[in-house]
Amino acid sequence: MRKTGLKSLLLAAGLALGSTGAIAQEAAPANTTTAAADPAAAANMAAPAAPAAAATPAVEAPALVQPESEWGQPIPKGIALPEQVSPNGKTALWLHDVILMPIIVVISLFVLGLLGWVSWRYRRKAHPVPSKTTHNTFIEVVWTVVPVLILVIIAVPSIGLLSAQYKPAPANALTIKAIGNQWYWTYQYPDNGEFEVTANMLKEQDQVGKGERFRTPLDGPRLLAVDNRIVVPVGRPIRLITTSNDVIHSWALPAAWVKMDAVPGRLNEVNFQIDRPGVYFGQCSELCGARHAYMPIAVEAVPVAQFNQWVLSKGGTLAPPAASAPAPTEQDAANTADASAEATPAPADNGTEAAVTTNQAATANPAGAGNAE
Numbered sequence: 001m002r003k004t005g006l007k008s009l010l011l012a013a014g015l016a017l018g019s020t021g022a023i024a025q026e027a028a029p030a031n032t033t034t035a036a037a038d039p040a041a042a043a044n045m046a047a048p049a050a051p052a053a054a055a056t057p058a059v060e061a062p063a064l065v066q067p068e069s070e071w072g073q074p075i076p077k078g079i080a081l082p083e084q085v086s087p088n089g090k091t092a093l094w095l096h097d098v099i100l101m102p103i104i105v106v107i108s109l110f111v112l113g114l115l116g117w118v119s120w121r122y123r124r125k126a127h128p129v130p131s132k133t134t135h136n137t138f139i140e141v142v143w144t145v146v147p148v149l150i151l152v153i154i155a156v157p158s159i160g161l162l163s164a165q166y167k168p169a170p171a172n173a174l175t176i177k178a179i180g181n182q183w184y185w186t187y188q189y190p191d192n193g194e195f196e197v198t199a200n201m202l203k204e205q206d207q208v209g210k211g212e213r214f215r216t217p218l219d220g221p222r223l224l225a226v227d228n229r230i231v232v233p234v235g236r237p238i239r240l241i242t243t244s245n246d247v248i249h250s251w252a253l254p255a256a257w258v259k260m261d262a263v264p265g266r267l268n269e270v271n272f273q274i275d276r277p278g279v280y281f282g283q284c285s286e287l288c289g290a291r292h293a294y295m296p297i298a299v300e301a302v303p304v305a306q307f308n309q310w311v312l313s314k315g316g317t318l319a320p321p322a323a324s325a326p327a328p329t330e331q332d333a334a335n336t337a338d339a340s341a342e343a344t345p346a347p348a349d350n351g352t353e354a355a356v357t358t359n360q361a362a363t364a365n366p367a368g369a370g371n372a373e
Contacts, residue, residue: 059309059312059313060309060313061309061310061313061314062302062306062309062310062313064218064219064229064300065277065278065279065300065302066218066279067218067220067221067278067279067281068278068279070083071083071085071255071276071278071280072085072255072278072279072280072281073220073221073224073280073281074221081093081096081097081254082254082255083255084255084256084257085255085256085274085275085276085278085280085301086255086256086257086258086272086273086274086275087164087273087275088161088164088165088256088257088258088272089255089256089257091157091160091161091164092161092257095157095158095161099153099154099157100154103150103153103154107150165257165258165270166270167271168271169237169238169239169269169271170237172236172237173236173237173238173239173271174189174191174232174233174236174237174238174239175189175190175191175239175241176188176189176230176232176238176239176240176241177189177190177240177241177242177243178240178241178242178243178251178262179242179243179244179245179262180242180243180244180245180246180247180248180249180250180251180262180284180288180295181244181245181246182246182247182288182289182291183284183288183289183290183291183292183294183295184198184199184200184201184295185198185199185251185284185295185297186198186199187199187230189311189316191319192311192316192317192318192319193311193315193316193317195311195314195315195316197228197230197314198228199226199227199228199229199230199296199297199298200226200227200228201223201224201225201226201227201294201295201296202214202215202219202225202226202227203215204222213227220279220281220298221281223293223294223296224281224283224296224298225281225296225298226296226297226298229279229298229299229300230298230299230300231299231300231301231302231306231307231310231311232274232299232300232301232302232307233301233302233303233304233307234274234275234276234277234301234302234303234304235273235274235275236273236304237271237272237273238271238272238273238274239269239271240258240260240269240270240271240272241267241268241269242260242261242262242263242267242268242269242270243262243263243264243265243266243267243268244262244263244264245264246264246288247264247288247289248261248262248263248264248286248288249261249262249284249286249288249295250262250284250285250286251282251284251285251297252282252283252284252285252297253272253280253281253282253297253299254282255280255281255282256272256273256274256280256299257272258270258272259285261286262286274299274301276301277301277302277303278300278301279298279299279300279301280298280299280300280301281296281297281298281299282296282297282298282299283295283296283297284297
């Protein structure tokens with residue numbers, strides 16, 4: 001009887017311990033076994049959860065610059081060239097105002113006076129017997145030498161200006177790719193993350209539907225204002241690459257003295273620089289279809305800090321400054337000369353590789369890509 005009581009007591013104690021273990025196992029997290037088996041997992045479980053990374057705040061685009069009526073746009077009743085804001089433009093304006101116009105005016109007045117004098121001096125009443133002179137050596141020499149001298153005076157600065165317009169852009173130039181479309185412009189910034197800007201002409205208030213954006217005086221003159229201006233830094237050379245997705249267009253900005261055709265399947269390059277902050281307008285200058293007159297160009301030149309802010313607001317990146325290589329020393333030059341003298345030239349390989357042929361047309365490039373780079 002005592003044995004039976006003892007067994008009952010042991011059985012009750014065992015049941016109580018089993019129930020406590022089951023309750024404890026139920027309350028434990030589901031991955032307790034995994035944590036015990038994997039110390040790294042246990043450490044991760046013990047560490048507090050890291051707060052979620054804060055989202056990067058979007059950079060706001062800088063405010064639009066107010067265009068100036070005397071700069072970068074046509075002036076009512078104006079007949080002179082626009083004020084220039086680039087080094088090449090200032091040279092061209094000087095050439096026009098100081099050399100070309102005085103020469104043209106002098107020649108025009110001289111020819112007009114000569115015609116008047118000949119008409120009066122050799123009229124029939126004053127000169128009834130015509131002169132039979134057929135040659136005059138002095139006059140023939142003069143009218144040959146003087147035009148040659150005039151052409152030389154014009155040619156010297158003209159060739160210099162032409163050379164400056166198409167010389168390669170410097171290493172620190174900002175590259176912009178302008179792509180012509182029927183009928184709007186697309187711009188890419190390869191140096192700043194390859195982001196893209198599409199510029200369409202803004203319509204007038206009575207030409208758009210309710211809630212649509214229309215042109216205001218802050219955007220610019222009629223037929224020249226666009227919904228997205230391109231922005232360039234003041235004082236930095238710009239390497240402009242032009243191409244087209246359909247027909248021939250032409251990117252022209254008169255105030256910066258730059259004009260370059262955009263040809264399908266071809267990359268054309270020109271460089272310019274804007275030295276004065278402001279907004280400057282241009283248009284497509286190549287007949288490109290029914291809406292050729294509605295492809296305006298708007299360029300906003302701003303300080304570097306404002307340009308960087310605009311790039312970031314468009315989702316672009318800031319290009320690191322180009323590292324300048326140290327100038328070679330005399331010792332470096334001597335080492336290079338010694339190495340060149342000791343080097344054995346490799347045998348020339350006269351093998352000729354077969355040319356790769358293709359029948360793909362130049363204009364078969366994908367839309368918006370221009371030539372494959």
